[in-house]
Amino acid sequence: MSVMKITAADFEKEVLACDKPVLVDFYADWCGPCKMLAPVLAQIAEEHPEYKICKVNVDEESDLAAKFGVMSIPTLFVIKNGEITNHAMGAMPKARVLDLF
Amino acid sequence: MTKEIFDVLVIGGGPAGYTAALYAVRAGLSCLVLERMAAGGQMCETMHIDNYPGFTETIDGFTLGTAMQQGAERFGAKTVYDEVTAVKLDTPVKEITTAGGGYFAHTVIVATGATHRHLGLAREAELAGRGVGYCATCDGAFYRGKSVAVVGGGNSAVADALYLAGICEKVTLIHRRDTLRASRIHEAPLQNAKNIEIRYDSEVTALLGDGHLTGVTVRNKKTGETEDVALDGLFISIGRTPVTALFQDCLTLDASGYIVAGEDTVTSLSGIFAAGDVRTKPLRQIVTATADGAVAAEAAAAYLVGKQ
Numbered sequence: 001m002s003v004m005k006i007t008a009a010d011f012e013k014e015v016l017a018c019d020k021p022v023l024v025d026f027y028a029d030w031c032g033p034c035k036m037l038a039p040v041l042a043q044i045a046e047e048h049p050e051y052k053i054c055k056v057n058v059d060e061e062s063d064l065a066a067k068f069g070v071m072s073i074p075t076l077f078v079i080k081n082g083e084i085t086n087h088a089m090g091a092m093p094k095a096r097v098l099d100l101f
Numbered sequence: 102m103t104k105e106i107f108d109v110l111v112i113g114g115g116p117a118g119y120t121a122a123l124y125a126v127r128a129g130l131s132c133l134v135l136e137r138m139a140a141g142g143q144m145c146e147t148m149h150i151d152n153y154p155g156f157t158e159t160i161d162g163f164t165l166g167t168a169m170q171q172g173a174e175r176f177g178a179k180t181v182y183d184e185v186t187a188v189k190l191d192t193p194v195k196e197i198t199t200a201g202g203g204y205f206a207h208t209v210i211v212a213t214g215a216t217h218r219h220l221g222l223a224r225e226a227e228l229a230g231r232g233v234g235y236c237a238t239c240d241g242a243f244y245r246g247k248s249v250a251v252v253g254g255g256n257s258a259v260a261d262a263l264y265l266a267g268i269c270e271k272v273t274l275i276h277r278r279d280t281l282r283a284s285r286i287h288e289a290p291l292q293n294a295k296n297i298e299i300r301y302d303s304e305v306t307a308l309l310g311d312g313h314l315t316g317v318t319v320r321n322k323k324t325g326e327t328e329d330v331a332l333d334g335l336f337i338s339i340g341r342t343p344v345t346a347l348f349q350d351c352l353t354l355d356a357s358g359y360i361v362a363g364e365d366t367v368t369s370l371s372g373i374f375a376a377g378d379v380r381t382k383p384l385r386q387i388v389t390a391t392a393d394g395a396v397a398a399e400a401a402a403a404y405l406v407g408k409q
Contacts, residue, residue, distance in 0.1 A: 028242070030148065032146045032236075032239065033145060033236065034239075035139065037139075039182070059242075070243070071231060071232065071234075072234055072239065072240045091138055093138055095184060095201075
């Protein structure tokens with residue numbers, strides 16, 4: 001699996017209605033720590049098929065970012081059965097991302 | 102199967118770490134870099150690097166960090182992305198434990214760098230990402246047209262204030278001394294920026310707001326007067342703190358936590374060298390970090406020759 005890019009249009013279907021735990025990364029192309037986190041998330045997506053890893057570009061999806069109260073990037077949310085169960089901000093190593101689930 | 106013992110193991114893949122790796126592998130030594138996230142280290146938060154020589158155009162820290170990594174790997178340096186959790190450095194063969202495994206080496210170059218210093222105020226962690234930030238270039242865009250403050254008076258703080266002045270309606274720079282420590286190159290842009298107000302001799306004593314920052318309490322150190330200032334965002338840029346928690350029991354650190362080592366990068370333990378921002382030094386810049394990396398690799402090579 002690779003990291004899936006999500007828009008407001010498919011957020012309901014791909015994230016909220018997903019039967020697997022979902023990690024959503026709110027990021028931007030110009031943000032250094034987001035670039036640092038990207039390979040970590042790509043690795044998790046490859047190694048952990050039991051999770052779904054998604055990303056939301058805050059420049060293209062500013063309404064979605066505002067809805068989630070994102071004021072710092074990267075911000076990660078774990079969503080299980082449509083509910084936010086955990087969140088974290090900033091770049092972090094793989095083990096700490098996995099701890100969020 | 103016996104486990105490989107690397108000639109040089111570098112902890113931290115910033116400019117010091119990858120320069121050390123480059124010099125080590127070019128000296129014919131085997132070298133592994135352990136990096137917890139991505140090459141570049143603190144540089145990754147800098148969008149415009151204009152004081153590292155050799156570039157005719159500005160370059161961002163992530164690109165420069167990746168180039169340094171590729172430059173070292175071109176000659177055989179290896180990288181493992183893993184976080185170091187424990188070290189055993191006082192034995193002839195050093196043992197480095199990570200979240201995902203363990204590694205052995207004859208010499209270790211510590212290039213773990215530094216991280217943001219916090220104000221140490223109540224609820225600072227709770228409000229982080231909810232109005233309180235440490236990376237203006239990352240989060241500035243969320244404060245478009247709003248009122249923000251920057252705490253600090255050094256180059257990073259002034260660069261942050263100037264960056265935010267282009268996005269935000271108003272920027273207040275709060276500095277505890279009566280003059281800025283920032284370079285003179287920032288003077289003219291700072292004077293020309295109409296929407297930057299500087300509060301000298303001032304410190305933030307409280308963070309206000311419930312669930313989201315709404316302002317700060319500022320105390321004037323000369324008059325003792327306090328005032329609540331309404332803000333949408335606060336960026337803290339008051340310097341760095343070294344990443345040395347792993348080494349506090351085995352290496353000599355100074356009062357601020359930096360690893361005590363001279364220009365030769367030699368630490369209090371034989372075969373262990375400190376390079377870059379993590380070392381006691383007068384100027385912490387990318388160019389002094391890369392210089393340290395080269396010196397540390399040479400010192401490690403000399404140590405290995407002496408041992409034979």
